[in-house]
Amino acid sequence: MNLRVHPLSPRRRALLLSAAAGAVAPAALAQSSRAPARPLKVAQIHDASAAQQDVSKDFLIGSRAAWQAINARGGVRGRPVTHLNLEVDGSEASVRRALDSLRDDPACVVLSGTAGDPAAAEVVRQLERENLPIAHVAPWLQNSSIEVDERTFPIFAARQEQIGHALKSLMAVGIRDVGAVYASEADHRLYREDVERTAAALQLRLQGFPAHGDLARLGQRLTPGTPAILLFVGGTPELVQFTRGLEKQQRQRYLVALADVNLQTVMQMGGARSTPVIATQAVPMVTASLPVVRAYRETLARLFDEPPAALSLAGFIAARSTYEVLAEIEGPLTRPGVLAAFQRRGALDVGGFRVSFDPRRRSGGYVTQSMLTQDGRVVG
Structure with missing residues (x-):
């Protein structure tokens, strides 16, 4: 059908x-x-x-x-x-x-x-x-x-494994400061502990940015002191809204999204036109x-x-x-x-x-990453 x-x-x-x-x-x-x-x-x-x-x-x-x-x-x-x-x-x-x-x-x-x-x-x-x-x-x-x-x-x-995978990649190139953007109050309440625990384990300096309403406005209001690398905790439509605000920023930002985000849909919705987005996935690449x-x-x-x-x-x-x-x-x-x-x-x-399964009765062998480039390509 x-x-x-x-x-x-x-x-x-x-x-x-x-x-x-x-x-x-x-x-x-x-x-x-x-x-x-x-x-x-x-x-x-x-x-x-x-x-x-x-x-x-x-x-x-x-x-x-x-x-x-x-x-x-x-x-x-x-x-x-x-x-x-x-x-x-x-x-x-x-x-x-x-x-x-x-x-x-x-x-x-x-x-x-x-x-x-x-x-x-x-x-x-x-x-x-x-x-x-x-x-x-x-x-x-x-x-x-x-x-x-x-x-x-x-x-x-789970999210902690995905965050750890993404942040370790950043640490390999000397990144020590990272921001965490939470798309909603619910995301902040549910996932702040995961994010903070993972950042502490990797000895990264973390700044949190819970959204209070308009995500595009939050993107516009970031200061020069905000880390260039931002971990985004939320879904695809919310990520698109946030990137539209980032387009007003002069400083280049890089977003790390998690497995709830569909990069193809981000591209179709016109998001991330000037902001590179890296997304973790809990499955192999679809290719x-x-x-x-x-x-x-x-x-x-x-x-x-x-x-x-x-x-x-x-x-x-x-x-x-x-x-x-x-x-x-x-x-x-x-x-x-x-x-x-x-x-x-x-x-x-x-x-x-x-x-x-590990002693906590969880299994999470796969974490992969894809990147949405500024010219609209999704690359592994």
């Missing part, structure tokens, strides 16, 4: 989110005569709030593409997969309603690919508080400060030759009118990592059995994307 809508329009976002929500893959329906009557349900919670819809939309497209491809090859051990999408608005109450809808549905055996970060963190908290025994696999959990228990299995590098990346590009090109992007690759990998464990379970695919299988699994290779 091709949706040919301008990539930045609200209509495009609405169409893609609604098309993905609650959809049963057509391939699964086509195989219903050969598969068991009761399909296997895999639930995905996605945050469609204004602050997270860009992240969730891309992540959801990647996951949806993966499950459609899996169904086209026969599903999980011959059972078609219903990719059950649960839209939330990021609030505690909306996450609770989503989890309540799964509680009494035994056909739903796993929760996979929660996006974005605030919703993923809220799911972690509520699963532990309510003692709901379901595996929470490959969430887009960027907050390094969130403690995870035996139900949650993060496979992507990489790894088997999982090649499968992602082929599947995306076949099913969606969408360019490859790091966040949709992350969604694809989230679904594929879930499938790999489900496919190896012996015996009935039940919610307790699936949770036990993930708890036993110490390492996983998803087409070259390697997953192995």
Whole structure:
């Protein structure tokens, strides 16, 4: 199915989110005569709030593409997969309603690919508080400060790892002063600890700049004493607003963004015209030759009118990592059995994307960087 809508329009976002929500893959329906009557349900919670819809939309497209491809090859051990999408608005109450809808549905055996970060963190908290025994696999959990228990299995590098990777690169060329720009009060509250802890560990001098409203105005008001290197903690639209303010500055600035930012969209929105932007990614480059990346590009090109992007690759990998464990379970695919299988699994290779959990029950082997140059190119 091709949706040919301008990539930045609200209509495009609405169409893609609604098309993905609650959809049963057509391939699964086509195989219903050969598969068991009761399909296997895999639930995905996605945050469609204004602050997270860009992240969730891309992540959801990647996951949806993966499950459609899996169904086209026969599903999980011959059972078609219903990719059950649960839209939330990021609030505690909306996450609770989503989890309540799964509680009494035994056909739903796993929760996979929660996006974005605030919703993923809220799911972690509520699963532990309510003692709901379901595996929470490959969430887009960027907050390094969130403690995870035996139900949650993060496979992507968290924000602290991304910041550390980016700042170490700057240290290699003698940079000792860095600024941290927080796109909103919520970003400042959620992620300040991660940023300050990482900067202290690297012995960097850090200045914080929480936004109080207009990000373009904040960019205009930076003083000559502000560090030339600025770590930006926020999403793609907010980054574009901030760079428009930086265009008024005479001093050259360099922005380091994190994995929530889509550089292609920054370019399409006319941002960063005079400010180089470096973005960390928690997945391989979308041009990489790894088997999982090649499968992602082929599947995306076949099913969606969408360019490859790091966040949709992350969604694809989230679904594929879930499938790999489900496919190896012996015996009935039940919610307790699936949770036990993930708890036993110490390492996983998803087409070259390697997953192995540390003592904090996190895995984050991949951090890569791309740069948006002033002439509009994205280079690795």
